[in-house]
Amino acid sequence: MGTTSKALSLLELFSRATPEIGLSDFARRAGMNKATTYRLLTELAAHGFVEQTGSGREYRLGPAFLRLSALREAAVPMREVALGVLNDLSKATGETAHMSLLQGDLLTSIAYTYSDAHGTQVRMEDAEALMLHATSSGLAVLAFSPAAFVDQVLSQPLKARTPDTVTDPAQIRQQLKQIRQNGFAVSISGFEQDVHSHAVPVFDSSSACIGAVAVAAPVARMDDALQMLIQTEVTSHTTRLTRLLGGFPPPSFPTTT
Amino acid sequence: MGTTSKALSLLELFSRATPEIGLSDFARRAGMNKATTYRLLTELAAHGFVEQTGSGREYRLGPAFLRLSALREAAVPMREVALGVLNDLSKATGETAHMSLLQGDLLTSIAYTYSDAHGTQVRMEDAEALMLHATSSGLAVLAFSPAAFVDQVLSQPLKARTPDTVTDPAQIRQQLKQIRQNGFAVSISGFEQDVHSHAVPVFDSSSACIGAVAVAAPVARMDDALQMLIQTEVTSHTTRLTRLLGGFPPPSFPTTT
DNA sequence: AACCTTTGGTTCAAATAGCGAACCGATGAT
DNA sequence: ATCATCGGTTCGCTATTTGAACCAAAGGTT
Structure with missing residues (x-):
């Protein structure tokens, strides 16, 4: 080394x-x-x-x-652009929105926004490291990552973060298939109890998945109507964010109707 | 190396x-x-x-x-704390306030705030690298830095950034004496034409100078009353910032009355 | 079309920097 | 008094790094 x-x-x-x-x-x-x-x-x-x-x-x-992060942000205003889109997404859904980037085999949250539509909001933290298999963002990233990377992630022992965390690789692979078809991932209490979240992957200019945007809401508030609203909004806003960052979804990514 | x-x-x-x-x-x-x-x-x-x-x-x-800058900020919320103080300072003076950190022999601006008291404000940029001798912040830092560091900085050829930039080491040393007595530095058009700025050094827990806070205003607006207001406000706000960051001024630093 | 310059990138024998076991004084716990 | 652990240091041996020379590709000039 x-x-x-x-x-x-x-x-x-x-x-x-x-x-x-x-x-x-x-x-x-x-x-x-x-x-x-x-x-x-x-x-x-x-x-x-x-x-x-x-x-x-x-x-x-x-x-x-x-200094260097300010230089980076000046050159590639990723966080600033993300915040704009996340703000719109929080307003549209009334829930917490956040973006995280893939770094190695972990996700790091780089920006989050809240809505003031409700008194209770799912709370986020900067620079929080998120496991891939336990989060909707992580599953969204895995679904659109190279097979070798997926194999590498799923071949390691997967820890349960809550009693509801899925840790069986075969089950996760099944979920990934569904996510590829839907274009978004769902996680219910996988990372934090009583939090229901939806995530859509973000792509770079070579259509490689670099992270995801997610909307997180309390389980108690998640009725059918809210679910459909979130799925629609997170998909359209994240597609817009990918474009704003100069990226393109891969051809395999399902197009919104 | x-x-x-x-x-x-x-x-x-x-x-x-x-x-x-x-x-x-x-x-x-x-x-x-x-x-x-x-x-x-x-x-x-x-x-x-x-x-x-x-x-x-x-x-x-x-x-x-x-990610790492978010981790750094989470551990040492320097920028967040600075922004709070700079906001107060901009409101109190009606002018642009900014903080910069010493890195090597350059200053890097890490936060700035504007006031909406006037239509015209001195404009700042993140991660801008500032020469020590050409800025009020730089002079404030030099005045309260070890003699060896001052010698090293002043022994190199000093570039003029504007026609008004002082580049003669003897003149600068004279200025530094005055700054040590006053507790603040002044620069008129030294770094940017028609900008009059005052700066006060920021210290760490071992009383080492780590940077400075400055207030910048257009020369045309700088009458005696504004000058006195700025000197008072930048001194008290920067002293407070040093404390908030867990720092202490050195015994040689003049106390405010 | 031919030629030149510059680019990003690569190779491997020689040169240089890095390594880590063993050591140090200081500090806190028993 | 003794022990364990801390941050920090040393220097003969080991491993990594170096950079001249090379490559194909691309763009500019004649």
Whole structure:
């Protein structure tokens, strides 16, 4: 494994649950020697990619990300464009809308919007890592990803996030077939109890699936009429978002009627 | 130079002016062999730190920055906190307020706010790289930075950004003395013609200067009363921001009366 | 059409950087 | 007093990186 990859893989150890990591802990989590880890972190710190907090000397993500993400957003205003579409989608459906991007074999939420149509809304968090098999977004992504990737994801032990999470690969494959036909995925309490969500994949300019947009609503509110409204709106808004981002759905993607 | 540093230094070549860079161009700008550059970029791409655009195969910053900057912001909500304070400052002064962070020997703006008190406002841009000597923020940072850093910055040829940019190190040192006494820096048309700005440094928990907050107004609007208002407001708001970020001004920083 | 320049990308013997076991002092727990 | 763990350091050995030379493709010039 290249040295650069080793260094970057350290950055990937940060999460919402672990925003700060000490040197020895880092080495353990990364499966690297402490001296190696120290050297890599020192180099990352020199460029502002990590920094040490004042007290316990733990490391956290550094200020370089503020600048580089702003540069990225200036060049490819993905989040800004997404927010516009998600706002429209929340207004149209009266529910929470969010977008997540595929990174490795996880989804990362990058933007979400709420509606003020109801007092209760499904709550989201930035940079939350979502498992593919346990979310409607993840299933939408899998349905329109290369077979090799699907095999890789489904060949690993799949964890149940709630009692309702589907973890049987054969069942998931069946679901994927249905999603390919419908053009959207549905998950009921798969990731969070009593949350019913629909998701549609987002594609890039080479028609590769890069993420998904989902609408999440409380199960109690999800009657037939709301379901049909959400399916229609999330499909049309996500198709529009794909286009706004300069992408194209693959030919296999079902066209809306 | 370490391999990781080489790779990260490639990322630092991106700017608002150059959001996309081809392989050969990268190698030239980085002063590296094309094969080396190619390998480093491939490794960065594998982790989502850069990506290639569809057409010309140029490279740009990748989606990893969206996620990692959201994680960083979740852990250290610097931008969010800054925006709150900047909003108050814009309202109090009726002018544009912005915050920038020191990264290497440049300042990077990370947040800005406008007021709707006037039709004309000084316009800002995210991720804009600012020279230290040519901006009020830069001078504020220099005034409260270690002497070695000041020497390093002032020993390099200083470029004039406008006809009014001060580039004589002796003159700048004189200005720095004044700023240390006042607790704020002033720049008139140093970075942008007809813009008069005041800046106050921001400190971290070990009282190191990490950036600055500035208020920028058109020269034509800057009478004595506005100047005094801005000096008072930017000082008190920035002191509050330093505290909100868990920082402390150094003992040498003049206390407000 | 022929030629030149530049592009993105590749190869592999030689050169260089990275690795990690063993070590250090400091700190907290027992 | 002793032990465990922390962040951090060293240097002989090991592995990775390097870059000159090469490739096909594409665009520009004559």
